[in-house]
Amino acid sequence: LHSYGDLKLRELSEIKTEISSCDVVFCSLPHGEALKILPDIKSKFVVDLGGDFRLKDKLVYEQWYGHTHSAAEELEKWTYGLSELARLEIAKSKRIANPGCYPTASILALAPLVNEKLIVGDITIAALSGTSGAGRVPSAGLHVSHVLEDVHAYKIAKHQHTPEIEQALAKIRGEDLRVSFTAHLLPMVRGIHVTCDCKAARNCNKAQLQELYHEFYKNEKFIKIVDHNPGTKEVRGSNYVHIAPFVDERLGRIVVTAVIDNLVKGAAGQAIQNANILLGLPEDTALNKLALYP
Amino acid sequence: LHSYGDLKLRELSEIKTEISSCDVVFCSLPHGEALKILPDIKSKFVVDLGGDFRLKDKLVYEQWYGHTHSAAEELEKWTYGLSELARLEIAKSKRIANPGCYPTASILALAPLVNEKLIVGDITIAALSGTSGAGRVPSAGLHVSHVLEDVHAYKIAKHQHTPEIEQALAKIRGEDLRVSFTAHLLPMVRGIHVTCDCKAARNCNKAQLQELYHEFYKNEKFIKIVDHNPGTKEVRGSNYVHIAPFVDERLGRIVVTAVIDNLVKGAAGQAIQNANILLGLPEDTALNKLALYP
């Protein structure tokens, strides 16, 4: 177990050797830092929780992350590890790029629609996050006196999770899809709520959508299709995803909401889920935890 | 000053007489209750803070509010009082339907775009509200143990503020516009944040949008066009509206965010602003208050 501080203080080569002696490595570094280390790690399995190996296209990475991708030749070794959608691929892989928190919720919310080609035109996602998604480093924007009783959007049209969502949805559909993604910082600590709004490609009603979602996720332990408006607190502290599809028949639109705990299914929980798949363990090993409510 | 309890306990006719003796009446009753009282009030000026006289079309009202509109013949006497957009009309009116909280933020955020015919297709609005918008009556959904660390959407595709927004935008444009509106309840007390996302009818950049908004609202004391991501706390306790237009050039879309205090510009503050217009007083009388920050 190494902290980010270690990496800055100690000889990098020494650390790489030490880490390589582990069977499974979980890496959680800021953008651009994993790039410098993971290509040299010899461990059998690596799960990277950062964004450095998620995007397949070096140019897309560089455009959204704002710096050069120095290990682009490694990208093809990595599997985008949204467990429910890439289980078989993960099982055959040695290097897993663990999805971002917003993409986890967004892609799972939209996958059944995309797979069924039920969406036409751009998808609008309003994503709401607690503050733990922004990490531990103190800053004015995370000072409690600023955050309480406040909500604001951020990185409009520029959030680096946008291409990650588009890449995953395009892979499901076999053609490009475009996402207008807006993130918002809420006065709470844990939890992500996404509201995905899109034009329906053809007529459908709520019962059909419910059936589609139930069928699509019928074998998934961590995904629950619900018939109410799911709140983030329902899944707090757990690896669960609650998804609710709605139809606006007046407008011919579909609205899907989904909630996760950004620190569990949106980060460490899914990393463990992926490690379980890599190691051939039951997928819910160490993840059998109910939400903490209230 | 009468409380809602009074109305239930006392003789309605007596109350109506008493209220009629006031010069200006502010009415803040649940949906359907103002209907039974306001048509009989003889006061010179009435400002109704509820939804009963906002929609011009009785059928639309009945569809979204779920009950009969028993005073439809009165509707033409009422002016929809979004102060900045209907100042002259308000000044000539005696009956003002004060806008809802979500519509106030949404319409002001979108008016310059609609006026300029810059929007094509449906508009998606993700609206985020503190709990004071839901009123004072205790309920499980407003119990602090449920609300803290939680966010969820509600009334998806069914929120009664949707036709109010569509009606106002259609009036500006001269043709119908459709709005996919989703409200969310946040763990905070005051404040509304709207994120309006739409397809641009033609190419534009952020500087052009900023100019358009500055020009459109150049004489408005309570509206401030900003170049950052406005947060609800910036306007808490004040009658101000902060609006930020953005362009997503990659997608050819426009995203506008806006914040108000739902209890001030979204309710009582705008009611006073309207009364000031009715009475020929300076429009900011009694409203010269800065936000309470932090």
Added chain:
Amino acid sequence: LHSYGDLKLRELSEIKTEISSCDVVFCSLPHGEALKILPDIKSKFVVDLGGDFRLKDKLVYEQWYGHTHSAAEELEKWTYGLSELARLEIAKSKRIANPGCYPTASILALAPLVNEKLIVGDITIAALSGTSGAGRVPSAGLHVSHVLEDVHAYKIAKHQHTPEIEQALAKIRGEDLRVSFTAHLLPMVRGIHVTCDCKAARNCNKAQLQELYHEFYKNEKFIKIVDHNPGTKEVRGSNYVHIAPFVDERLGRIVVTAVIDNLVKGAAGQAIQNANILLGLPEDTALNKLALYP
């Protein structure tokens, strides 16, 4: 598993028979309700989470709870179940009165001092609680719009947990002790923090206090003596108690702070801990859970 609603709707005698068929009964009813039911329950073990069987003196109960104790003859069968302080007694008992949330934190914080006769004069306890301690029933006082950004004291000099604390401390010391207890409602959901302030009977320093506390609780899995200022979030969702003793040498006073999760060690968790003792199971069965942080 019966809900309180059941008790009001169904025949009481029928319910009593049904409940009596269980081996272990956990009862969580409002004050005065358990009185009417538990004396007739024939189950081997009963753990009552309410206040009806905690006080040994019927008159004290009636004074603080404000109604008659109709089953006073039962009181001697019940053991006050603060697990760490009454383990042997609990193991021999069939009826456990699970302690209140404030008393659990307060008594554990003070027990080593009282046992050592280190306190002279009245003890002042400032107790701070999240809202979940007040239960689920919606009320104005628990409406999120009132609770956020607010803190206030309540039931000053009248809180029914006061005699419970005094009874437990008197039992340890063998003579009466008096407690001035003030509870406060905080804008958070879970957690109790107590600050106990008292005059030291003789000179002591912090190192001595730390040693005394470490020794007193040396075999306790759920109690951790800490050397910082413990916060409620450190124990959220867990059965742990963090206690920090301090000395104010200038004043010759001792200040002890302690934190618990009111819904776990302060209620359901301790009930399970007690059931584990009753059943001869390892005391931490089903309670091996770390705090959810952040």
Added chain:
Amino acid sequence: LHSYGDLKLRELSEIKTEISSCDVVFCSLPHGEALKILPDIKSKFVVDLGGDFRLKDKLVYEQWYGHTHSAAEELEKWTYGLSELARLEIAKSKRIANPGCYPTASILALAPLVNEKLIVGDITIAALSGTSGAGRVPSAGLHVSHVLEDVHAYKIAKHQHTPEIEQALAKIRGEDLRVSFTAHLLPMVRGIHVTCDCKAARNCNKAQLQELYHEFYKNEKFIKIVDHNPGTKEVRGSNYVHIAPFVDERLGRIVVTAVIDNLVKGAAGQAIQNANILLGLPEDTALNKLALYP
């Protein structure tokens, strides 16, 4: 108007000259910084919001603040500016040491009792504060992810506001009084709540206390004696102080709670109140603001 950054970047002598040209100077610097500047300021009136000139005894200052007081010879020029208790003295002074937030609430809560010699023995104060009292500089302890759902005590037996309270109470009584003061950080932004608990010197009841407090503060616009448990939100954004005295007749103790907004009556508001007194203006000039509720 100078910022703290200015002071570090620019020539101090130049700044001192510039500031000296103002008629009234408000100074709000960290401990130890005002010491270096204010003795050289030639302005007619200075109100210092920091702690450097509050304590009359250089040694006490050095003991609690942990550094040398380099301008001890200036101390006698300064008046401790708790407006309600030192109005005449302030009016004759040129240099005002504005009280700390905790002392403002605590001293006002206790003054009537101390003046009446109703207290015997040590006074215990449990003080609860929102985060804005800790200032704007980001730190781990003020990161929203740590603060929400948490409460903890801090600086037990070491808080520098302790001698400030003792000094003020001793001045009222004419002899020393000792205070055991514990501060707590709450998950909210504004507001201080103090619970003062002490032994009554003689029998008294609640009605007598209410009368004593009403009489003592009968001419005070900003002080309201209440008969409920006052909450911090009642005074948020205002210069008001709500005080509630209670008697615990069983124990012969008195408990007084009081609430203020730490940024108004506890800081900037009282500074303005004092400037109004200095300048011979009506004391509530610019302070006529109600609380922002909810």
